Amino acid sequence: AESRVAPADAGAATTDASSDAVAPPGQMNTMASSTLDRIRHHIERIVRTLPLLPGQFARVRAETMADMSSKGSAAVLLLIAIFIAAGLALTWATYKLTRPFRLWIIAQPKDTPIGRAKKIGGRALYSSLLIVSFALGSAGAFMLFDWPMLIREIVLTFLMAAVFTWGVRTYVAALLVPSFMHVESAVEVRALPITNETADHWSYWLSRIVGVFAFFAAAFILLPGLGIDRDGMMVLFLGADFVLLFLWLLAVWRRPRMRRDDGHGHTAATWLLTAYFVALFVERIAGLYTW
Secondary structure, three states, rough: OOOHHHHHHHHHHHHHHHHHHHHHHHHHHHHHHHHHHHHHHHHHHHHHHHHHHHHHHHHHHHHHHHHHOOOOOHHHHHHHHHHHHHHHHHHHHHHHHOOHHHHHHHOOOOOOHHHHHHHHHHHHHHHHHHHHHHHHHHHHHHHHOOEEEEHHHHHHHHHHHHHHHHHHHHHHHHOOOHHHOOOHHHHHHHOOOHHHHHHHHHHHHHHHHHHHHHHHHHHHHHHHHHOOHHHHHHHHHHHHHHHHHHHHHHHHHHHHHHHHHHHHHHHHHHHHHHHHHHHHHHHHOOOOOOO
């Protein structure tokens, strides 16, 4: 009896093994189907949410106006501008007070590795001083006063975005040494081996792209607490992604050619970067990855 049962068990095991061997294609079809369903569901959420956004923004306006009735939105914008101006004023004072340090940086030799390292390190330290001055003059001064909770949160969030933008701009300038700094032999003291045209281009575009990104980030930090739901934020993220995609493509397509480039490499790199950024945006629309 035992000998008769063993072959049957062996046959059943063989049948199970063969069915397991056939399973992966079915699993692959299931994965592909679930991915397509996920994309379709995500796009449907976007379409459903778009008509609802005006009502959500109306709630945001009502809530902010209720808390800022004594100030008004124009007053809040004026407060942000005043404290940014205070940060710039303290930065200017730091610029004047640190003249000996700037002269020391200029005096370092640019023909030796140690001299170049001192120049780059000195510019990085000097940039850090300017960033701290701007932060203390803007956000620090704002913290000295007592404000209503919502006004405090809005103004402080956008001031932090301004500090972040200023910091990136300052470090980029220290790294690329663009033409507006009026540095002699900038190509030789620059941290990266690039031309003046390339340094000017990326100094201009990186500062603006980071500024737009920081503005969106500050707004997206505040909006969920003011009445924008999860689906509404998803649609707003896509709008911000489109604006940033547009700016990156402008920066890529307008960048100067390398002097030793015959044109083919520049064009190929431009199209590759374009395809990469567009693919990332399409993935965001499809919901294949989220922030």
